[in-house]
Amino acid sequence: MIEPWLYPALTAVALLTGFIDAIAGGGGLIMMPALLVSGIPPIQALGTNKLQSMCGTFVAMLNYGRKGLIDWRANLGTAVVVFAGACAGVMLVRRVAAETLALIIPLFLLANAAYILFSPRMTDEDAHQRLSARGYAPVGGAIGLYDGFFGPGTGSFFTSSLVALRGLGLTRATALTKFFNWTSNVASVLLFALGGDILWLLGACMAAGAMAGGWLGSHTAMRFGARLIRPLLVVASLALTARLLWAWFA
Template sequence: MIEHWLYPVLTAVAVLAGFIDAIAGGGGLIMVPALLFAGVPPLNTLGTNKLQSMFGTAMAFRNYSAKGLVDWRAHKGTVAAVFVGATAGVLLVQAVPGDALRLLIPVLLLVMAGYTVLSPRMSDEDAHERLTAKNYVPVAGSIGFYDGFFGPGTGSFFATTLVALRGVGLTRATAQTKLFNLTSNVASVVFFAIGGKIWWGLGLCMALGSMSGGWLGSHTAMKYGAKLIRPLLVVLSLALTARVLWSYFSG
């Protein structure tokens, strides 16, 4: 287990991660390396991160829904695909050897940081629909699989594809993303819990921070639109990931 003083520190980090995740997705890019840096084993990091993220996402989803920005009834098939995909991802990642996962996670974090920098800028204007809701289902299922297997950046993936493929404006896409993210988080928590990979005390402490951040972030996004907070996200992610890589190679 980790030192007790790290509980409030990681809870504070969860506030920032929940805030960022509610606005632009990618809170896991901060939370996952922070947990690894604190000494939480890789699989427990993924499972515990899903627990705290589920609460923050649920808070953001509630706020967006209250403003009429989420139509969950129109996306039942997509929700089912995301749940199945996330379940498959969780089951697969638990079969990966610990040493391989300890190196794979920082590599994936670096890839996601690069994606965050290079992904196209998006607007709140609705655009041309390139995929129907039915044809978007396999895309959502694939992202759900990624979320179950790893997770950080999933919100950005959902938002980007909703804007680029479904023609949804960024604020509405961000709101809709919370439904899909919450679905994959629930699936992940269930199967990580079955596998005994969640540190419940730490996860529930961080959940309080994540909910606070999710509340603040969702209200900020609805008031001002989705803001470009990429520099902060990328700098924190790269710094923490570099520290995790250094620890891995230094033994």
């Protein structure tokens, strides 16, 4: 049974993570430990976290879309592949332990942080694209699979790969990340719901906080652009790396 005080407490945490997710991703770094410390079983913590994340990301996605920062039609095919990848990831997480990924992913996150920190492409200016929207679809599908299976750092991986491979400016890449991340969250929520692994009342309370945070975060990101998004991406990647390594060795 969930203690009554946890509802407002976790809603407040969701507001913070929704704000962070809307700008740089990495909110799960805060939310998942909070859910687990609250005594919620891991699989239900995963499902409930995906529900609140889906709602917060939806609000951020709409805000970015209204500003014309998302080309819905050009990226619909990739979104479908991301959805399929996330479904496969959720089915996989029920069969495979995540300990190996917990050791490998920090290496990717460190590389991700280094790229964000040192690459001259990490600005709001669009650059030459190395992959078309269709060519990027397998990359998006792989990140979607990872999100369904494990999750931490998904937003950073989407954003960095969209800058590096699609040539998008950082704010536009962040906006498109929300579309892809929302798609993978929808897939995850559907499958977790079918398995009965979502705490709906708690998830609804947290979703309200995440939506408020997503609204605030997306407006903040659009106002300040790359000069805010870039350092937050680096901080999120390094913090997540430290958290995963600590969990592994502890």
